[in-house]
Amino acid sequence: MMVLPPFRGPRFLRETPGLTDAKGFIPVLPTYRHPDFESIYAVGVITQLKAMEQTPIPTGAPKVGLMSEEMALAVAHNIALELGVISGCQNKPTLQAICFADFGDTGALFLADPLLPDETGHRHRALTYNGIWVSWMKTGFEKYFLTKLRLGWTIPWFERWAFRAIGLPLVEPIIPSPQLIQVKG
Secondary structure (H helix, E strand, C coil): CCCCCCCCCCHHHHCCCCCCCCCCCECCCCCCECCCCCCCECCHHHECCCCCCCCCCCCCCCCCHHHHHHHHHHHHHHHHHHHCCCCCCCEEECCCEEEEEECCCCEEEEEEECCCCCCCCCCCEEEEEECHHHHHHHHHHHHHHHHHHHHCCCCCHHHHHHHHHCCCCCEEECCCCCCCCCCCC
16 A cells, blocks of 8 residues: 655745645646746646546646656747747647656556547547566666756757657647637627
């Protein structure tokens, strides 16, 4: 049996009026900007992601490292737009997840595209594989990731190419919807 304390945001954030929800998670718009504080963006586990369904034990939505990278890429792009460094549309993360779980002599790999299903409960794809090879892949990925950090790389061209090759873009543009124009007559 395993018992964990409730997962929540840090106290200093929870104690800031209007910044977080009751559990200490920061609400975000699709751009990952706070809806009420224009100068605040949030990425990673601190963001408020609502689970698609209520369960007897409130678990919330899972968050994995790839999702945090996607959020950070979108936020960096959106801040660069705001500062006038680049032009174009705002981006949002795709919230797709790939996770390697190591269980000693075996492992599990899951891919969820997207992690949170749509309103009808569907995903584009959800795959799970298991075997000792997953543990080996996780070890190899950890070595690659740490090397990438030491070199100061974020997402090199070949990594972006690999994600695109398997159909996982990390961010997507937010296409503005046409505004309804009221004609007074």
